[in-house]
Amino acid sequence: MILRLDHINVRTANLAGLVQFYTEVLGMSEGERPPLGFSGAWLYAGGAPVIHLVEVAEPPKPEGALRLEHFAFAATGLAELITRLHAQGVDFRESRQPGTGNVIINMHDPDGNRLHLDFPATEAG
DSSP, X not given: OOOOOOOEEEEESOHHXXXXXXXXXXXXXXXXXXXXXXXXXXXXXXXXXXEXXXXXXXXXXXXXXOOOSOEEEXXXXXXXXXXXXXXXXXXXXXXXXXXXXXEEEEEXXXXXXXXXXXXXXXXOO
């Protein structure tokens, strides 16, 4: 039985840049990571390690490496996030989900991975 999404694993040749983006822009925290024998970082949200970064020597090539279309997080604090995105100069697109009215923020991290953040309709301005 599947219980929930546990984590996303992302290969990157820009480990420091991705750690900085996810901590400073999205407010995640870098946390404990087992001694796996290769370089990387685990990024935590809500006390759980939800993004596992694996450092590689060369950026993955789109034609050969696994690429996700996007990954999504449920979130709160829409106004604060938009303020941080503007302050950090991060391009994003805001939309409303038909039917629910939820606010969707789409952006890309420094490696070009698309992120989708879902905010409850009650946070819409």
